[in-house]
Amino acid sequence: MEKILLIEDEEKMARMAELELCHEGYTVLKAADGLSGLALAEKDVDLILLDIMLPGLSGLEVLRRLRKNSDVPVILLTARDAVVDKVAGLDAGADDYITKPFAIEELLARIRAALRKQAPRRQSGEGTLSAGPLTLDPARHEVKVNGAAVELTNREFELLHYLMQNKGLVLSRDTLLERVWGYEYPGGANTVDVYIRFLRGKIDEKIGVRLIQTVRGVGYRLTDEN
16 A cells, blocks of 8 residues: 655644554654655655645745655645645645645545556656657656756646647646646636746747647647647
8 A cells, every 4th residue: 555654743633644544554654844754755655745834844845855856746734725825835846735624534535636646657657758859757857958958847847748748639728727737726727828938938949949839729739840
């Protein structure tokens, strides 16, 4: 069964969550502060439950450091209900969030959904993807154009990854928003347009070829060349 890392400083909540997760058959590792959690995250874990408000190192900072070299699913646990906090967490690379207090059934459902989303990539052993002079290595979290590295944020990487997985297909803004940002992302479909512009600025403009095409009234398509 999968191994879950729980980074939560509220002892009672951490213990309750641990008991429920163990009852469901998960192996649970626990940390009560950001630095300890970051150290445990280096172990082979399948999913991380991460509280935003942590002593020493905030949950968002833990997430930012983690995303430099890991794509392990992360679900944020937060007592905050402000849209800005949810957006900050998702843009930092979180896969989902849940607001405390929460029903354990909902948490378990979100864990299952995050693990299902991650499973195909692990099972397929997906290799390097390419489109013209562009390559993307999911395992190394690297993107290159004509062999030169391109620095992308985690969200830009995930968007490009999904486009390349579906090369040649027209993907609607709603589909991209759901698959890359998550079904409860509070932003609108124009978020996709903004990130497409970011990618074009870092990739298309660099090589003088538009790989990411706009299909008017529908969405976007990535091709080998245009």
